[in-house]
Amino acid sequence: MSNKAVIAGASGLIGSKLLNILLLDSYYDEVLILVRKELPVSHKKLVQLVIDFDKLEDHAAAITGHAIFCCLGSTVKKTPDLTVYRQIDHDYPLRLAQLARQNGVDQYHLVSSIGANSQSSNFYTRMKGETEADIEKAGVKYLHIYRPSFLVGTRNESRPRERFFLALMKLINPLLVGSLKNYRSIPAETVARAMFNESTKKQEGVFVHASDKIKLLA
Secondary structure, eight states: OOOEEEEEOTTSHHHHHHHHHHHHSTTOSEEEEEESSOOSOOOTTEEEEEOOGGGGGGGGGGOOSSEEEEOOOOOTTTOOOHHHHHIIIIIHHHHHHHHHHHTTOOEEEEEOOTTOOTTOSSHHHHHHHHHHHHHHHTTOSEEEEEEOOSEESOOSSOOHHHHHHHHHHHHHGGGOOGGGGGGSOEEHHHHHHHHHHHHTSOOOEEEEEEHHHHHHHO
């Protein structure tokens, strides 16, 4: 029986690392990526489906396979309109989970964020918490939620502020011990590797992986 993986957000920091892992490892026979525009990537296992995420239902028949990996996300700088921001970070991942459940996909892997809390007064962490809660209600058999801290990795776009924080985190990381270890920065590659590793297991239920635990799974 062949294994198929679906990635939404394959052009992002974690998604691009995950795509590379899935293509190089023999566990998956087919890797379908849902993209707004085709990526400059070619591989015998890779299928690219260019879609409008506002019309995700039009491509429901393609949302099949062993596992869905949702790495969708934006930033306030790129998406200052909070309504659109919520669409990307909440509505699209939720609809994808609902289609996965509808089509009998057993696994759903969601990239969330440290501090996700549906009761938070902060828009970002509250939205992440609401996304987690709503996707859990979708009823996917195996749901894995990853809450990474500050991500380390090379991005396609320039982010001067982020480079500053990366340098700062290198100094701060050794000072974060005990319960604060969860706030240490984490390589995007580590998150992607943990997602892949967990997808090869069969553990029914909802699993929330904190940033420091993600490193142990990778």
